[in-house]
Amino acid sequence: MxxxxxxxxxxxxxxxxxxxxxxxxxxxxxxxxxxxxxxxxxxxxxxxxxxxxxxxxxxxxxxxxxxxxxxxxxxxxxxxxxxxxxxxxxxxxxxxxxxxxxxxxxxxxxxxxxxxxxxxxxxxxxxxxxxxxxxxxxxxxxxxxxxxxxMYDPLSCIRSGSCCIFENQRYEHCGKTCGIYESAGGGTAINSYDSCCRTHDIQIRGKTGKDRCTPHKNFMSCTKGLKAPGDTTMRNGIRADALANGCGII
Structure with a gap:
């Protein structure tokens, strides 16, 4: 997109x-x-x-x-x-x-x-x-x-080894170019929110269009009620991508 x-x-x-x-x-x-x-x-x-x-x-x-x-x-x-x-x-x-x-x-x-x-x-x-x-x-x-x-899904990975940063917090799996399938990040999840991002990365890998809906819905369910730096930014990004791919409001 x-x-x-x-x-x-x-x-x-x-x-x-x-x-x-x-x-x-x-x-x-x-x-x-x-x-x-x-x-x-x-x-x-x-x-x-x-x-x-x-x-x-x-x-x-x-x-x-x-x-x-x-x-x-x-x-x-x-x-x-x-x-x-x-x-x-x-x-x-x-x-x-x-x-x-x-x-x-x-x-x-x-x-x-x-x-x-x-x-x-x-x-x-x-x-x-x-x-x-x-x-x-x-x-x-x-x-x-x-x-x-x-700043939805910001490209904030840098060469020093830190991965995507939301509100000065470095994550290992949250962010567009971070995670186990990317060139940066992929280490042990730093908190529950990062764990939800890791699961989302696994579930959405290779998916396009409406096939992205279930992974997105699972992420919103996983993170509901969790508090973490950048939480609203991440959920807004997932919601926008879900709408853009025909999933409806999640």
């Missing part, structure tokens, strides 16, 4: 804002009482995912992921994710929301899929919703938009 991502320029924001005014998104924002936290720093990132020329079984499949980032400082951080899956003339809309809310016990993380609470757990630190996006310098000053490198 090929991927292009960019921050939406100010001139186009209105065209995309309507994607985040659905009843489920509005209800979520109201339930979380985010309006009491003041005006957030906000951006919209659009990600286009389409099959490569050699992926003939997916040639009519495209996935557009539009993310609204809301940063309320150290009080709360929210990502509203609007997925549109296009297969020929048919399309499907899927909504996912992820929120990190400061509380006396720590940071409460909540994930909603299609309006339903899927995960609720407590973490030690407030997540930065901008961490998954690396801005690429503009081609010229006349261009308002910024291309971004999206």
């Amino acid at each position: 090929s991927q292009i991502a960019r921050f939406v320029p100010r001139s186009e924001l209105k065209k995309h804002e309507g994607k985040f005014t659905s009843s489920s998104f509005l209800k979520l924002m109201n339930d979380l009482r985010l309006s009491n936290l003041g005006e957030p720093v906000s951006d919209i990132v659009k990600v286009m995912i389409s099959p490569n020329d050699n992926e003939k079984d997916l040639k009519n499949y495209t996935l557009t992921e539009t993310n609204k980032l809301l940063k309320f400082g150290n009080k709360a951080q929210v990502i509203l994710k609007h997925y549109e899956v296009q297969q020929g003339k048919e399309s499907e809309i899927i909504e996912v929301a992820q929120a990190w809310i400061a509380s006396e016990e720590g940071t409460v993380f909540k994930e909603y899929v299609a309006g339903q609470l899927s995960i609720e757990t407590t973490t030690d630190e407030m997540h930065d919703v901008y961490n998954d996006y690396i801005k690429i310098p503009e081609i010229g000053e006349e261009h308002e938009e910024l291309l971004v490198e999206i």
